Amino acid sequence: MQHIIDRFISYVTIDTESNPNSETTPSTEKQWVLANKLVEELKAIGMQNVTIDDKAYIMATLPSNVEHEVPTIGFISHFDTSPDFSGANVKPQIINNYDGKDIVLNA
Numbered sequence: 001m002q003h004i005i006d007r008f009i010s011y012v013t014i015d016t017e018s019n020p021n022s023e024t025t026p027s028t029e030k031q032w033v034l035a036n037k038l039v040e041e042l043k044a045i046g047m048q049n050v051t052i053d054d055k056a057y058i059m060a061t062l063p064s065n066v067e068h069e070v071p072t073i074g075f076i077s078h079f080d081t082s083p084d085f086s087g088a089n090v091k092p093q094i095i096n097n098y099d100g101k102d103i104v105l106n107a
Contacts, residue, residue, distance in 0.1 A: 007041070009092050011079075017087030018080040025055040026080060030087075032056060034079050 014034045019027040026032065035056040042050045047060035056079075064070060081087045095103060 005094065009094075011037070012092050013090050015087040015090070016080045017085075018083050020083050028080075031080050038079070 011034060014030075014037070016031045016034050017028065018031070022028065026035070035052060035058060038058055039050055039052050042058070042060045047062055050058070050060040052058050093103070093105075
C-alpha cells in the first residue's frame, strides 16, 4: 500500500495549475511534467500501446487476461488543477485514522 501512497504523493506535488487565459491544451507547459511521468509509469507497469498526443491526451491498453469476451472499459481523467489556488509547493498530508475533526492546512 505504501507504494501506491508514494506514487500518488509524487503526482500531487507536481504543479499542474491551469491557465484560464491560455489558448493551448494543455494550458501550461508544466502540465507536461505530469503527463510525461504518467506515460513512463504506464509503460513501466506493463501497459501496451502507450501513446501521448500533442495535447497531452494519454492512451494505453491493458490487454485482457481471460479467454472469453468481456466488455471494454475506459477511464477518463484530467490532470490539471484549478487556477483558483496555486499548484506550487504542495505539501500533501496523509491523515491516518481520520477522526472527522477539522484538518489544518499549511501548518
